[in-house]
Amino acid sequence: EAEVAQSPRYKITEKSQAVAFWCDPISGHATLYWYRQILGQGPELLVQFQDESVVDDSQLPKDRFSAERLKGVDSTLKIQPAELGDSAMYLCASSLAWGTSGVNNEQFFGPGTRLTVL
């Protein structure tokens, strides 16, 4: 069964350092999402791509976070500089379609990257 791949699974960094996370969605999925999940809370959307275009980055802290999906396939999320409050699980998800209801809106999640900022 096709899966969303993410790497690394775990990352420990010091504050003020730069970190990057990678996501490879399920083949053929045009929509890609990055979520952040703080311990004890549900995931919150950071950025959503349709192919290579950003369709929603309203919750992305753009002073330190950036995301790209240059060829409309895999994606990278970067934090520079990292802060203590960035410690969280970063989840990538993909879906077949965007702008429709029902089954095509099902999102498939990767295992996540757990970031610890010291």
Add this chain to the structure above:
Amino acid sequence: DAKTTQPTSMDCAEGRAANLPCNHSTISGNEYVYWYRQIHSQGPQYIIHGLKNNETNEMASLIITEDRKSSTLILPHATLRDTAVYYCIPEITGANNLFFGTGTRLTVIP
């Protein structure tokens, strides 16, 4: 935004049915209700979704009230592997992503 209310936590005996309620009184129009779950240290997993009619798949059943203001996810024979946080997520028209709340932490007890 659609507001949901779910119990913070629930317990269920192994082999019994787990019934997880959700209130989504502000859902409107043709907005679906999605259910996802998240097992510890894993990404969320889609379970089921519905609009007006009750739905069933290999994982669960979804019962939606006639006024659509609430729904119940039913796991007919809970196993230890069903221990997870269950999220009830009403769709929001014009927003094409999922708004997770804090969900219900279901613990299946041997």
